[in-house]
Amino acid sequence: MLTLAKTRWLRHPEFLPTSAKAEGSLLQAPGRIWSSALARPPFLATCSLWESVDALSEYAYGSTNAAHSDAMAVNREKPFHHQQVFIRFRPYDSVGHLDGKNPLPESWMTKAG
Numbered sequence: 053m054l055t056l057a058k059t060r061w062l063r064h065p066e067f068l069p070t071s072a073k074a075e076g077s078l079l080q081a082p083g084r085i086w087s088s089a090l091a092r093p094p095f096l097a098t099c100s101l102w103e104s105v106d107a108l109s110e111y112a113y114g115s116t117n118a119a120h121s122d123a124m125a126v127n128r129e130k131p132f133h134h135q136q137v138f139i140r141f142r143p144y145d146s147v148g149h150l151d152g153k154n155p156l157p158e159s160w161m162t163k164a165g
Contacts, residue, residue, distance in 0.1 A: 053108055055098040057136040064093070067132040070123045077119040083107020085155045094134075101155060108140070 059067060078087060078100070084107070087100035102108040111117055112124075127133075146156045 053098075053100045053102065054139040054141065055096070055136070056139075057096045057133040059094040059096060059133050060131070061094060063130070063132045066126070070126055070132075073119040074123040077117050078111065081107070081111040081117065084111070086150050096133075105140075 075089075078084060083103040085101040085103060087098065089096070089098045091097075100108075102111075111120060113121065115121075143156070146154055148154070
């Protein structure tokens with residue numbers, strides 16, 4: 053999952069704590085393999101790797117993660133960003149490693165069908 057955004061300066065003070073709560077829940081989210089973020093305000097980017105679409109969807113939209121759902125609701129009501137995009141990719145190959153191993157299970161390609 054890739055997120056790119058250009059934050060509204062006047063919304064930045066509310067965005068930071070709202071985003072921090074969602075980030076805290078991300079670190080504990082079942083199915084998250086790896087995630088990272090970059091910021092050069094007003095530009096922000098996040099990238100995450102998930103075990104499955106179901107795990108990603110549960111984090112993003114499910115009822116077990118109120119912090120992310122709350123952040124999305126606040127953003128819908130009064131957007132944090134001038135522009136934003138959320139992009140999902142389906143891997144077609146896996147090369148390399150994180151922490152000394154390939155982060156995707158050996159059977160990941162059979163699930164992509």
